[in-house]
Amino acid sequence: MPDELAARVCVFCRRQPVDDAWRPFCSERCKLQDLARWADGKYRVAGEPRDQHEPEDGDPAEGD
């Protein structure tokens, strides 16, 4: 099995082929979800007293 193929699938879902527009993801959905995941992990790992600054921007990626 050539590694090239594995490298061309979305790094988030690892199922869909990467879309050039959203590399290294297959879609904007996966990109946003990956970023959200990292952000969430950061907050937990860092645990810094950053006030109660909740991201009120909203996350429109939730609605299907």
Ligand SMILES: [Zn+2]
């Ligand atoms: Zn994906």
